[in-house]
Amino acid sequence: MSLPAFQDRFRKANRNTLRLGLLLMVAVLSFASLVLPIALRPSSFPLKIGDVSAQDIQAPHDLTYASDVLTEIKRTEAESGVPPVYLPADPGITRRQIESLRNALAYITAVRADSYASLEEKYADLAMLKQLDLDSESMAQILGLSDARWEIVQQETLGVLEQVMRNTIREPDLRDARRNVPTLISFSLTQEQAQIVSNLVTQLIAPNSLLSQELTEKARAEARETVQSLDRTYIAGETIVSRGQVLTALDWEALEKFNLVKPPTNTQDMIAAGFIVAxxxxxxxxxxxxxxxxxxxxxxxxxxxxxxxxxxxxxARLVIPNRAILPYIFPLSAFGLTIASLFTLEIGLVVSLSLGILAAYGLPYSLDLTLFYVLSSICGVLILGRARRIASFFWAGIGISGAGAAIILAYRLPDTITDWIGIATLVGSSFLNGMAAASLSLLLQYFLSQLLGLTTALQLLEVSRPDHPLLQFILRSAPGTYQHSLQVANLAEQAAEAIGADGLLVRVGAIFHDAGKAMNPSFFIENQLPGRLNPHDDLDPRVSSQTIISHVSDGVTLAKKHRLPPRLQDFMCEHHGTLITRYQYSHAVKAAGDRPELVNIEDFRYPGPAPRSKETALLMLADGCEARARSELPKNEEEMRLLIRKVFDFCQREGQLDNTSLTLRDLNRAADSFTKTLLNTHHPRIRYPELQPNPSAAEAALPFPSPAAESIPTQPQKDTRQEP
Structure with missing residues (x-):
């Protein structure tokens, strides 16, 4: 393998490695954007029940869920509303209490009747009574009663207890029953005796209707079962927790349902994100x-x-998550419009599809949001087309708005959660999205093109206006060059359209490609008047050659001065490639005694580089074909095709097309286009016959030339200095 071939293969390998590395870098960063918590509105908050919220937390999307906490609250309320269930009054309890009272009274009577016990011993004996708890005052009052009075007290005590226990007494009613005892005692007793009766009866009153735990639990269970599961609904944007609010169990549950306090499993999310990015x-x-x-x-x-x-x-991943309206306002479609206006429509479509999928991945309503981004972007890019008018951006914005509104209506109308006000808000957001995308793409394509030296259709249309200062300068200083450039522009544009190249770029590049000739117009034959001396006749061939070659650098200087897009400078530098000025070179060889070794051919070579794109290659071919056709004036289609084929073969033979992506099919189509255009340009004209009537004296006096004068053919001049 030769060294140049090895170097070329090495450069290609490096370029492929760089492209692969760039693709992998974008993939890694895209994966990071999906899994890293970069959203302005966090997807989760470090909160627990009882904490105070440091900010308002709003619902990121519509959600209806079965609330366990709310259902439990309602069931607890229903359960607590069920009163305790008591059994019917039990007569056995009343009998036991009366029997206990009789036993206690009999014991007290025995103590009173004990004549051998001292007073202190009687106090001690009464203190040992189990059924009753008597204090010293009560003991003294009982022991101080006469037998007759004690008998009355005993009878009254048994009667009052029996009367009280005849009623249904439950545990909650026990205090009321004891409080009512004094009202039941006979008024025939003294205050002291009534106090003894009340003290004895009060201690033996007991509930005779007992609580049934089993029946109560059953009733409460039935009450709980009557409460169905309760749903809780949040509308997107509704506040779940306000700033400064203490977090309750109900709030916690809502945050948990929205995955705002407990993020989903990281491992599964990362694997899923990895698949979509891959x-x-x-x-x-x-x-x-x-x-x-x-x-x-x-x-x-x-x-x-x-x-x-x-x-x-x-x-998008920074702004959109956990918001309701903003996802439909965010101008994601501006990316597709920008790429389509800077490069090609096809690339704009492809990258818009990928961006729309990744931007909406993992978000609520991700399916309809993905379609919202993808379809609206595609519609916008297709409407934008080649972006040759500012109005195209406006109509692209309208298309984005309409497509987005259609997606919203298609997916939200069947949704019973979103009301008409919500749908109208989202549709309005879609129209705002379209206008924002169109405006943003206009700004981006302008700044990116200026910053990176890219050329857009709008820039080309702007600089190709006839009133552009540089075009006016060319027209005034070198009108022949101006007309030549227009003819080459028409020729190259038609060929570019035929092979699928950028016709607008070729046309504008062709209009400006010879701008440098306006600096020294008289040195180029198309600007020389017939009969005038040719300045090249008196110049040394090298000087003459350098003067001609300088129109390339002069053109670049003018392009920079008038701030033409950098892409147009390629047409100025590459339209002659690295060819030589053959006319001056041949004169130099002749002056050296026909000894080429004495002439440095590099002194007669254009600086180049050779064409590096289809567009600049078409300009080189069109320039050469137009110049030869103008000088040789082929008489028919066969001669025209032969002339064009010679130009094509010469450029190929000189290696001027090696760095372009022109195929043999492209060259054949370009040759056909050149033939058709040049034949139409150089079509023969009808020779007007001279009229021989005897004009009147008045007609003969009119200052109009004879029609025959217009048909006199002029001898064409041959441009021998710029032959390919």
Missing amino acids: LNTVFIGLYFVRRRPAVVADSRSLLVIALTFLLFLFS
């Missing part, structure tokens, strides 16, 4: 490998696409 990476890679658009050859353009893609993706 799929998009393979998709983009296959597109660039299989379709091989022209942008692949320009690493700078690929870098612009990658950085803009990441900028929009990270912005």
Whole structure:
């Protein structure tokens, strides 16, 4: 393998490695944008029940869920509303209490009747009574009663207790029953005796209707079962927890349902995000490998696409999550419009599809949001087309708005959660999205094109206006060059359209390609008047050659002065490639005694470089074909085709087309287009016959030339200095 071939293969390998590295870098950063918590509105908050919220937390989307906490609250309320269930009054309890009272009274009577016990011993005996708890005062009162009075007290005590216990007494009613005892005692007793009766009866009153725990639990269970599961609904944007609010169990449950306090499993999310990013990476890679658009050859353009893609993706993942309206306002479609206006419509469609999928991945309503982004972007890019008018951006914005509104209506009308006000709000957001996308793409394509030296259709249309200062300068200083450039522009534009190249770029580049001739117009034959001396006749061939070659650098100088897009400078530098000024070279060889070794051919060579794109190659071919056709004036289609084929073969033989992507099919189509255009341009004209009537004296006096004068053919001049 030769050294140049090895170097060429090495450069291609390096370029492929850089492209693969760029693709992998975009994939890694895209994956990071999906899994890292970069959203302005966090997807989860470090809160627990009882904490005070430091900010308002709103519902990121519509949600209806079965609330366990709310259902439990209602069931607890229903359960607590069920009163305790008591059994019917039990007569056995009344009998036991009366029997206990009789036993106690009999014991007290025995103590009173004990004549051998001292007073202190009687106090001690009464203190040992189990049924009653008597204090010293009560003991003294009992022991101080006469037998007759004690008998009355005993009878009254048994009667009052029996009367009280005849009623149904429950535990909650026990205090009331004891409080009512004094009202039941006979008024025939003294205050002291009534106090003794009340003291004895009160201690033996007991509930005779007992609580049934089993029946109560059953009734409460039945009450709980009557409460159905309760749903809780939040509308997107509704406040779940306000700033400064203490977090309750009900609030916690809502936050948990929205995954705002307990994020989903990271491992599963990362694996899922990895699959979607890998799929998009393979998709983009296959597109660039299989379709091989022209942008692949320009690493700078690929870098612009990658950085803009990441900028929009990270912005979307930063702003959109956990918001209700903003996802439908965010102008994601501006990315597709920008790429389509800077490069090609096809690339704009492909990258818009990938961005729309990643931007909406994992978000609530991700399916309809994905379709919202993808379809609206595609519609906008298709309407934008080649972006040759500012109005195209406006109509693209309208298309984005309409497509987005259709997606919203298609997916939200069947949704019973979203009301008409919500739907109208989202539709309005869609129209705002379209206008924002169109405006943003206009700004982005302008700044990116200025910053990175890219050329847009709007820039080309702006500089190609006839009133552009540089075009006016060419027209005034070198009108022949101006007309020549227009003819070459028509020729090259038609060929570009035929092979699928950028016709607008070729046309504008052709209009300006010879701008440098306006600096020294008289040195170029198309600007020389017939009969005037040719300044090249008195110049040394080298000086003459350098004067002609200088129109390339002069053109670049003028382009920079008038701030033409950098892409147009390529047409100025490459339209002669690295060819030589053969007329001056041949004169130099002749002056050296026909000894070529004495002449340095590099003194007569254009600085180049050779054409590096289809567009500049078409300009070189069109320039050469137009010049030869103008000088040789082929008489028919066969001669025209032969002339064009000579120009094509010469450029190929000189290696001027080696760095372009022109195929043999492209060259054949370009040759056919050149033939058709040149034949129409150089079509023969009808010779007007001279009229021989005897004009009247008045007609003979009119100052009009004879029609025959207009038909006198002039001898064409041959441009021998710029033959390819």
